Amino acid sequence: MNQKKSVNSLLIKVVIFALVWWVLTDGHLQSWLIGGVAIVLALWAAKYPPSDRPVHFLKLFLFLPFFLKQSLLGGVDVARRAFQPKLPIDPLLVECSLRLPPGAPQVFMTNMVSLLPGTLSARLENSVLTMHVLDQQGHYMNDFRVLEEKVAEIFSIPVASTEIGERL
Amino acid sequence: MIDLFSVLFLVAGALFFLAGTLGLIRFPDVYTRLHALTKADNVGLGLTIAGLALQAESFSVVGKLILIWGLVLLAGASVAFLIARGALQRGVLPWKR
Numbered sequence: 166m167n168q169k170k171s172v173n174s175l176l177i178k179v180v181i182f183a184l185v186w187w188v189l190t191d192g193h194l195q196s197w198l199i200g201g202v203a204i205v206l207a208l209w210a211a212k213y214p215p216s217d218r219p220v221h222f223l224k225l226f227l228f229l230p231f232f233l234k235q236s237l238l239g240g241v242d243v244a245r246r247a248f249q250p251k252l253p254i255d256p257l258l259v260e261c262s263l264r265l266p267p268g269a270p271q272v273f274m275t276n277m278v279s280l281l282p283g284t285l286s287a288r289l290e291n292s293v294l295t296m297h298v299l300d301q302q303g304h305y306m307n308d309f310r311v312l313e314e315k316v317a318e319i320f321s322i323p324v325a326s327t328e329i330g331e332r333l
Numbered sequence: 334m335i336d337l338f339s340v341l342f343l344v345a346g347a348l349f350f351l352a353g354t355l356g357l358i359r360f361p362d363v364y365t366r367l368h369a370l371t372k373a374d375n376v377g378l379g380l381t382i383a384g385l386a387l388q389a390e391s392f393s394v395v396g397k398l399i400l401i402w403g404l405v406l407l408a409g410a411s412v413a414f415l416i417a418r419g420a421l422q423r424g425v426l427p428w429k430r
Contacts, residue, residue: 188396236406240376243368244352247359255430256365276410280375285368286410287417297364297417297427 170219175208177222182207216269218320225319232277235308239282243299257301263292264313270320274313281308335387342384349377362428363420371413378405 182204190196246253265271271294275286278296283303288295298305317324356369382402386395 184396185400188393188400191391191393236372236379237376239372240349240352243356243372244349244376247352247356247369247373252359254360254365256362256427258427275414276407279371279410279413280406282372283368285364285371285417286414287364287421289414289418295421297368299365299368 174219174222178208178211179204218266218269218322220269221319221321224321228315228319231315232280235282235312236280239280242282246299253300255300255302257298258287259296259298259305261294261296261306261309263294264324265292265317265320265322267292270316270322273319274316277312277316278309281305281312284309339384339387342380342387346377346380346384349373349380353377363425364417364427367413367417371409375406375409378402 183200186196186200186203190200263271263274265274271289271292275289275294278284278286278294282305283299284305285297285299286294287297296305296309314324350373353369353373356373357366360366360369379402382398386398389395389398
C-alpha cells in the first residue's frame with residue numbers, strides 16, 4: 166500500500182472514531198480531552214490483528230444500500246414464511262467454497278450471508294462456508310455469488326472464476 | 334406528519350418482531366429458528382430504530398440509535414453463526430421436508 170493511501174485510510178479512521186465519540190458524548194467540549202486519548206487508543210487497537218487487506222471505505226459505504234435492501238428482503242421473506250399456515254420451507258445444507266482469502270474478508274462474508282434472504286452461515290472451515298438454506302428452490306446461490314463479489318470489492322480482492330456450490 | 338411516520342415504522346417493526354417470535358415457535362429445528370430470529374428481528378429492530386430516530390431531539394441521539402442497531406446486527410449475525418456451528422458440531426441434523 167502506498168503512502169498516500171495509508172494516510173487517507175488513517176484520516177478516515179480518525180473521522181469515524183471522532184464521530185462515534187461525538188455521538189456518545191453529545192459533543193460536550195470538555196469530553197474531547199478524554200476523547201482525543203480514546204481516539205488514539207482506538208487507532209492503535211484497530212491495527213490488531215494486522216490485516217494485509219485494507220478496507221476500501223468508499224466501497225464499504227456503497228455496500229450499505231445493497232446490504233439494507235437484502236436484509237429487508239431477508240426479513241420480509243422469513244416473516245412471510247412464518248405467517249403462512251402451510252409453513253413453506255424446504256431446508257438444505259450447502260457447502261460453498263469461498264473465493265475470498267482467509268481472515269477479515271471471510272469473516273465479513275460469513276456474517277453477511279446470515280443476513281441474506283434465506284441463508285444462514287453454519288460453519289467456516291478451510292475456506293469452505295457451510296450454509297443452511299431455508300428454501301432450496303430459491304436463488305440463494307446467485308445471491309451468494311453477488312454478495313461475494315461485493316465483499317471482494319470492499320477488500321480490493323480480484324475474483325475470477327465462478328464455482329457452483331456443492332450439495333450436501 | 335412525523336408522528337404518523339413514526340407510528341407506521343413502529344407498528345411495522347412490531348409486526349416483524351411478532352413474525353420472528355412466530356417463526357421461533359413454528360419452525361421445526363434450531364437452524365430454521367435461527368433464520369427467523371436473525372432476519373425478522375433485525376428488520377424489526379431497524380424499523381423500530383427508524384421510528385424512534387424520527388422523534389429524536391438531536392443528531393447525536395440518532396447516531397446513538399444507529400450505533401445500537403449496528404452493534405445488535407453484528408452480535409446477532411455472530412451469535413447465530415456460533416449457535417448453528419455448535420449444532421452442526423453436536424451432529425444436530427437439519428429438518429427435511
